[in-house]
Amino acid sequence: MNILISNTSDKPIYDQIVEQIKNLIINGELTEAEMLPSIRNLAKELQISVITTKRAYEELEREGYITSVPGKGSFVSAHNKDLLKEARMRIVEDKLEEAVSAAKTIGMSLEDLKNMLCILYEEV
Amino acid sequence: MFNLVVKDILIQKKRVLFALLYIIFMVIAFQNMGLVMFTVGVTACTYMLIMTACAYEDMNKSDIMMNSLPVKKSQIVAAKYLSVFVFFIMGTLAYAAFYGVVKLTGIPLGISPVNMTNLISGITSVCFISGIYLPIFFKVGYVKSKIINFVLFFSVFFGASYLVTILQESMSIPWLNAIIEFVSDRGETFTAIVFLALILVFMFISYLIALRLYKHREF
Amino acid sequence: MEPILEIKNLGKSFKDFSLKKINLTLERGFIMGFIGPNGAGKSTTIKLIMNLLRKDEGEIRIFGKDHIKDELEIKNRIGFVFDENHFYEELTVQEMKWVVSKLYKTWDDAAFTRYIERFQLPLNRKIKDLSKGMKMKFALTIALSHNAELLIMDEPTSGLDPLVRSELLEILGELIQDENKAVFFSTHITSDLDKIADYITLINNGEIIFSTAKDDLLNNYGLVKGDKKVLDENLRESFIGLKENMYGFEGLVRDRNNVRRMFGDRVLVEKPSLEDIMLYYTRREQNV
Numbered sequence: 239m240n241i242l243i244s245n246t247s248d249k250p251i252y253d254q255i256v257e258q259i260k261n262l263i264i265n266g267e268l269t270e271a272e273m274l275p276s277i278r279n280l281a282k283e284l285q286i287s288v289i290t291t292k293r294a295y296e297e298l299e300r301e302g303y304i305t306s307v308p309g310k311g312s313f314v315s316a317h318n319k320d321l322l323k324e325a326r327m328r329i330v331e332d333k334l335e336e337a338v339s340a341a342k343t344i345g346m347s348l349e350d351l352k353n354m355l356c357i358l359y360e361e362v
Numbered sequence: 363m364f365n366l367v368v369k370d371i372l373i374q375k376k377r378v379l380f381a382l383l384y385i386i387f388m389v390i391a392f393q394n395m396g397l398v399m400f401t402v403g404v405t406a407c408t409y410m411l412i413m414t415a416c417a418y419e420d421m422n423k424s425d426i427m428m429n430s431l432p433v434k435k436s437q438i439v440a441a442k443y444l445s446v447f448v449f450f451i452m453g454t455l456a457y458a459a460f461y462g463v464v465k466l467t468g469i470p471l472g473i474s475p476v477n478m479t480n481l482i483s484g485i486t487s488v489c490f491i492s493g494i495y496l497p498i499f500f501k502v503g504y505v506k507s508k509i510i511n512f513v514l515f516f517s518v519f520f521g522a523s524y525l526v527t528i529l530q531e532s533m534s535i536p537w538l539n540a541i542i543e544f545v546s547d548r549g550e551t552f553t554a555i556v557f558l559a560l561i562l563v564f565m566f567i568s569y570l571i572a573l574r575l576y577k578h579r580e581f
Numbered sequence: 582m583e584p585i586l587e588i589k590n591l592g593k594s595f596k597d598f599s600l601k602k603i604n605l606t607l608e609r610g611f612i613m614g615f616i617g618p619n620g621a622g623k624s625t626t627i628k629l630i631m632n633l634l635r636k637d638e639g640e641i642r643i644f645g646k647d648h649i650k651d652e653l654e655i656k657n658r659i660g661f662v663f664d665e666n667h668f669y670e671e672l673t674v675q676e677m678k679w680v681v682s683k684l685y686k687t688w689d690d691a692a693f694t695r696y697i698e699r700f701q702l703p704l705n706r707k708i709k710d711l712s713k714g715m716k717m718k719f720a721l722t723i724a725l726s727h728n729a730e731l732l733i734m735d736e737p738t739s740g741l742d743p744l745v746r747s748e749l750l751e752i753l754g755e756l757i758q759d760e761n762k763a764v765f766f767s768t769h770i771t772s773d774l775d776k777i778a779d780y781i782t783l784i785n786n787g788e789i790i791f792s793t794a795k796d797d798l799l800n801n802y803g804l805v806k807g808d809k810k811v812l813d814e815n816l817r818e819s820f821i822g823l824k825e826n827m828y829g830f831e832g833l834v835r836d837r838n839n840v841r842r843m844f845g846d847r848v849l850v851e852k853p854s855l856e857d858i859m860l861y862y863t864r865r866e867q868n869v
Contacts, residue, residue, distance in 0.1 A: 248852050254662040278610075287779040288611065291795050306800035365683040372680075373671050418671055430631050431655040433684045473785035581634040 239275075243284055251286055255294035256301075261315055263303055264325050274304060274312040279310065365542035366433075366441035367448055370371040372413040381410045382456040389460065393472050400457060403511045407453040412446055412492055412506075413511070426581045429513045439500060441574045443565060450485060481559050489561045491567035501575040583645035585609045585731050588629070591639035593629060600625050602639065602786045610732075610755060610760035613797070615767040616855065618863050623767040624664075624667035627640065627735045630765075631661065643731065652833065657686050660724025664736035666716040674702055674719060676701040682832040685727040693726040694696035700748075714745040730758065730840035738774060746773050753777055775855050785863045795855070801839020804857055806830065807848035816844065822861030833861035 243251055262268040271315075275283070281291045297313055298304045306312045311314050341351050371378060388403035420423065428438055458476050463469070475482060495514055498507045595599045596814070600622045607613045615623055628634040628701055632652055641654045668677050682688040696706065700718040702711070711719060713761040717737060724732060732753075736745045736830040753764055756779055768774060775781065775795070782792035805820075809830055817823070819840065823832035835842050835848050 243822050250796065251759065252796065262793075278758045280761065281777065282758060283753060285750060287777060287795055289779045291797055293796065365680050369669070369672070369676075373669050375671065418669060421861070422665075422667050422670055424667050424669055426633060426663065429633055430656065430659075430661045430663075431681060431684050432653045434653065450701060518725045566754050578635075581628065 240278075241284065243286065252290045252293040252297065255284075255291065256297045257278075259294070259298055260301075260303055260325070264322060264329070268314050270314055271314050272314045273313070276311055363437050363441050366438065367445050370411075370438075370441070371448070372515055374411065374414045377414050378411065380548055381407045381414075382452065382499050384410065385453060386458050386460055389457075389471065389473055393563060399472075399481075400476060401483045404450065404453040404457050404484045405491070407456070407487045408446070408449045409451040409491055411452070412442075412495070415445060416499050416504045416507075423581070425503070425579075427580060432564040435510045435576050436573055439569060439576050442496060443492075443499075443572075446488065446496075446565075447535065450456045454481070454484070463524070475490050478551075478554055486557065490567050493564050497568055497572040497575055500572040501579065505515070582609065584640070585612075585644060586651050586765060587640075587642040587645075588626075588630070589640040589642075591629060591641060593625060593634060594637055595625075596623070598622070600629070600750060603784070603787075603789045605789060605792045607765055608762050609762055610757065612757055612764040612766075612777055613780040613782060613792075614775050614855075615765060615784065616775070617767075617784040618859075619769050619789075621769075622862075623769070623784060624735055625678050625787075626784070627733060627765075627767060630733065631656075631659075633763075638639050647778050657727070658730045660727070660729030660732045661723050662717065662720045662732070662734040666720070668707065668716075668719070671707060673705050673707050674711075675704040676719070677708060677719075678723070679722055681698065682726075687728045689726050689728055692728075693722060696722040696725055707722055708789045714741050717741060717745065721749070723849040724822050725756070730762050732762070732764045734764070736767055736769065738768065741769075743773070750777060751776060758825070762826055770856075781855060783859060783862060790862050798855070798858060799852060801838075802853050802858055803834045803840055804851040804853040805832050805834055805837070805840055805848050806851070807844075811844060811847050814847075815850045816840070822864050824864075833857060 278293045281288045385403045584606045588605045592602045592603040781795045783790040820832040
């Protein structure tokens with residue numbers, strides 16, 4: 239599990255952690271029911287405030303990515319299959335959007351783009 | 363508290379040896395002093411040890427550290443007073459050892475013996491100095507107490523040589539004479555006890571003053 | 582549970598300086614950085630907490646107890662590190678430990694040995710022969726070897742190289758794994774230590790300017806730069822501190838998102854460092 243913190247980024251550190259843990263869950267690097275490091279341990283490892291990691295975990299919990307069991311720790315939620323799928327679809331959508339705008343800048347037609355997609359779908 | 367006394371010795375290490383050897387120098391240098399030799403020698407040695415212990419206390423503002431530790435101010439102060447007696451015993455033992463060497467080897471040196479009178483006058487002068495000095499030290503620290511201490515030392519240093527003489531020959535003051543006679547009539551042991559009691563009372567009062575001053579000090 | 586450290590209306594006057602009824606609270610499980618320029622009152626506050634100075638007014642409660650009434654018990658549970666060495670320099674590491682260890686009820690010799698080995702401190706060397714970094718590590722070792730719940734440090738990293746500072750950072754991170762413990766440290770340079778601080782208290786001229794979660798500061802405050810033409814009354818008023826030069830202005834605002842919304846691309850808005858925040862607050866004081 240990798241989490242990289244940028245101190246120069248305008249994005250709050252807790253937000254960076256939330257984002258990265260979400261991605262780890264979505265990518266399947268963190269699997270269902272897997273235990274996350276404790277708030278204090280994560281703060282120590284990243285050399286950041288406990289308040290920051292606490293806020294990040296609270297955010298993740300609120301969004302349903304993780305569940306915290308008092309006295310035991312935080313775990314990747316078991317009930318987020320749909321959520322995960324939705325999130326993953328959003329990633330696909332984002333990437334496709336990127337592809338479409340790239341295609342448009344070079345004047346590629348929808349027809350050509352579809353063909354390309356079909357070929358790629360078969361190949362991969 | 364015991365460890366704080368040991369600290370007062372550890373802190374000086376080589377100087378302890380130097381102070382003890384200083385007694386030999388004093389004996390040789392003050393050959394004509396006769397009976398006062400012990401008092402002067404041991405007082406000088408004890409005094410030196412007390413001063414060094416106090417000096418090191420000031421060097422790194424160690425009061426800040428000591429007073430941040432879970433130790434009562436009364437213990438810090440009492441330990442210094444206890445150190446005075448420990449230093450006196452060390453000085454006395456060193457003197458006694460040197461006395462033994464001189465007598466056994468037959469070195470032609472005049473050296474007064476360690477007897478009751480000497481011990482009493484020794485402890486009296488040591489307590490007199492430290493009883494006055496320590497409250498000042500606990501009030502202002504070593505550096506600021508240096509001047510007062512200088513005056514004190516010389517007055518006692520020269521005063522000490524008269525102390526025994528005064529005690530033995532102060533027949534001119536009738537009431538003092540009467541007291542001395544009354545006490546000495548009851549024998550040497552009784553005299554010693556009375557003296558020791560007076561010294562202890564003096565030291566205890568000095569300790570109370572020092573503690574009061576130390577409690578009001580800021581670091 | 583009551584706060585591990587609570588200061589209420591604490592005041593102390595000297596001839597040329599006074600601490601003006603300051604308040605602050607530190608809960609268990611957190612690290613508080615106490616920042617401010619030289620002479621702002623940081624050391625005075627810490628000395629008052631340790632009862633090295635006598636307060637004129639106010640209240641200091643540590644572990645929920647009065648810091649004078651229960652002084653001995655409190656000091657048993659506090660570890661302290663000062664900006665300079667106050668141990669007896671003529672003693673060796675081993676001897677100094679012997680003197681100090683006898684005074685703590687909860688001395689943990691195993692912990693002492695562990696830190697000595699970790700810091701590679703030579704037991705038989707006199708304290709005066711230790712380097713500055715080693716002296717600090719020795720003080721830290723003593724502070725951590727009696728199961729202290731509260732660690733109080735006055736400018737622990739002043740004059741130390743980055744390597745030692747980062748080691749200290751690591752130790753503090755380990756210490757705070759225990760959520761019953763807390764750390765209170767002061768510094769005049771906002772050092773690397775601030776990275777792990779949960780709360781920041783800024784003091785200037787004997788007054789607490791703010792005492793707040795560090796994240797709130799860094800996530801909301803903003804360093805705004807731009808052309809002087811943009812500088813209208815509206816914007817001026819939102820500045821905590823403002824610097825103007827020939828080519829533009831730079832200032833600190835409390836709500837950077839608000840400024841972004843209002844001025845958009847016309848100004849450059851950046852995330853400030855704690856140093857920026859401290860400088861603008863203390864400089865404003867000077868300008869007024």
